[in-house]
Amino acid sequence: MARLSLVPKDREFFRLFDEAGTNILRAAQLLDQLMKSWPEAGGLGRDILICEQEGDRITHDIIHRLNSTSVTPIDREDIFALASGLDDIVDFTEEAADFMGLYNIEAPMEQALQLTRVLEDSCRNIAQALERLRGFQDLNHYLVEVNRLENEGDRITREALASLFSGGIDPMVVIRWKDIFDRLEHAIDATEKVANILEGIVVKHT
Amino acid sequence: MEPLESVPVGTPDQTSPSAAPAAARVAIIDSDSGFVRVLVKRVGAVGWQSHVLSSAPPVEEVQALRQHAVVIDPAMLGPEAWTYLGRLCAASPSQAVVVCTGPTSVAQRVRGLRLGVDDWVTKPCHPEEVLARVEAALRARQIAAAGSEEAEPTVAGELEIRPEMFEAFVGGRPLGLTRREFELLQLLASSAARVIPRERIYERVWGYHMAHGDRSVDVFVRKLRRKLEAASPGWQYVHTHFGVGYRFDAQETADAGEEPPAGSASLPPA
Numbered sequence: 001m002a003r004l005s006l007v008p009k010d011r012e013f014f015r016l017f018d019e020a021g022t023n024i025l026r027a028a029q030l031l032d033q034l035m036k037s038w039p040e041a042g043g044l045g046r047d048i049l050i051c052e053q054e055g056d057r058i059t060h061d062i063i064h065r066l067n068s069t070s071v072t073p074i075d076r077e078d079i080f081a082l083a084s085g086l087d088d089i090v091d092f093t094e095e096a097a098d099f100m101g102l103y104n105i106e107a108p109m110e111q112a113l114q115l116t117r118v119l120e121d122s123c124r125n126i127a128q129a130l131e132r133l134r135g136f137q138d139l140n141h142y143l144v145e146v147n148r149l150e151n152e153g154d155r156i157t158r159e160a161l162a163s164l165f166s167g168g169i170d171p172m173v174v175i176r177w178k179d180i181f182d183r184l185e186h187a188i189d190a191t192e193k194v195a196n197i198l199e200g201i202v203v204k205h206t
Numbered sequence: 207m208e209p210l211e212s213v214p215v216g217t218p219d220q221t222s223p224s225a226a227p228a229a230a231r232v233a234i235i236d237s238d239s240g241f242v243r244v245l246v247k248r249v250g251a252v253g254w255q256s257h258v259l260s261s262a263p264p265v266e267e268v269q270a271l272r273q274h275a276v277v278i279d280p281a282m283l284g285p286e287a288w289t290y291l292g293r294l295c296a297a298s299p300s301q302a303v304v305v306c307t308g309p310t311s312v313a314q315r316v317r318g319l320r321l322g323v324d325d326w327v328t329k330p331c332h333p334e335e336v337l338a339r340v341e342a343a344l345r346a347r348q349i350a351a352a353g354s355e356e357a358e359p360t361v362a363g364e365l366e367i368r369p370e371m372f373e374a375f376v377g378g379r380p381l382g383l384t385r386r387e388f389e390l391l392q393l394l395a396s397s398a399a400r401v402i403p404r405e406r407i408y409e410r411v412w413g414y415h416m417a418h419g420d421r422s423v424d425v426f427v428r429k430l431r432r433k434l435e436a437a438s439p440g441w442q443y444v445h446t447h448f449g450v451g452y453r454f455d456a457q458e459t460a461d462a463g464e465e466p467p468a469g470s471a472s473l474p475p476a
Contacts, residue, residue, distance in 0.1 A: 168415030
């Protein structure tokens with residue numbers, strides 16, 4: 001049963017988290033498109049950079065609001081952790097896209113395409129969970145799915161690294177792709193961290 | 207005979223051979239780390255790339271590295287030395303092989319040279335001499351290649367592939383291929399309508415094993431097709447065999463004109 005509160009709480013946080021959810025999903029969708037049509041769609045990297053800047057702006061707005069609000073609808077440390085976690089997702093997504101251009105990647109790897117699909121699915125689940133954060137209800141399905149997707153991402157990354165170190169592979173290919181797989185894995189791990197934070201918030205409010 | 211004039215080893219004249227490739231790749235298969243270190247330094251000083259192997263890998267792996275020359279000490283191979291040398295020389299006729307090993311008999315050196323080794327240097331030796339012998343072997347191969355049929359243009363459909371120019375033409379107009387696109391086209395066209403697996407294409411064009419999941423071959427085939435379609439819209443040259451690889455076969459597409467261009471010789475359909 002939801003607790004009654006006599007103190008008005010700032011609902012603007014929920015709108016900002018919705019915005020952050022939409023932003024991480026857009027960044028992940030753009031990265032997936034970029035990977036699918038690389039090297040022709042290299043220009044999408046600019047759009048992902050804009051998402052990263054938008055993520056910084058949203059995080060700043062949340063923290064600014066946190067510092068100027070006396071009563072918050074969620075615990076302060078949870079708001080701060082959630083904002084930081086969402087920012088990490090878009091940061092790692094942007095880094096992966098940036099490395100594709102920086103390392104002069106000639107063509108995508110099949111495992112990278114699988115990882116960007118996992119990241120996109122994971123971000124969609126996070127965005128949908130954030131939409132339901134106001135009521136602190138019906139988030140569980142999305143959070144379980146994010147955890148499942150993170151396991152899937154781990155499996156793909158392990159296979160990708162094994163293929164890079166199978167012997168006789170161009171060392172430059174190994175160096176470049178190891179870094180990119182690393183960033184993609186970090187981005188997917190960051191979605192799991194956000195899911196864990198959301199789970200903690202839901203437990204406190206039910 | 208007059209004694210030869212003494213010249214200091216390592217002077218610029220000696221390290222800048224005019225007829226040798228500007229950026230040759232040399233594999234050094236030798237477990238003598240001290241000798242390898244100084245040789246690598248010399249190879250780097252003339253702007254070449256070296257690939258050091260402290261143990262002899264399978265011949266197919268050496269071939270996949272696509273080096274211009276191999277410097278090898280067969281002593282590390284033990285009783286397999288002659289078999290290995292023979293296979294190494296036969297595997298890639300365009301690759302120079304220079305043996306650099308300890309004292310040997312005349313019979314051993316003759317046997318090695320008859321197996322196809324380009325030159326034989328006896329240790330202890332100066333790395334500059336080894337380098338000069340590699341240069342000489344590469345020069346000899348360049349001269350031989352210039353007159354060989356490898357340099358002959360290949361004509362298929364409207365396409366003319368000219369290896370000596372690293373370019374392909376349609377109606378005398380160049381396609382503007384990059385080096386990699388050209389090597390891919392030449393490899394496919396030289397395989398006479400056979401399907402070449404992706405892994406094999408990667409090994410031949412990129413010079414390394416293909417990592418599982420690498421889409422480089424597909425991306426470069428896509429780029430090549432785009433250029434071919436723009437220059438020769440009535441023809442299809444590169445055919446996909448899903449899950450396997452690619453095949454080159456010049457075929458007129460259905461909407462193209464019935465008469466092929468005069469003087470063209472297309473390959474028969476599969």
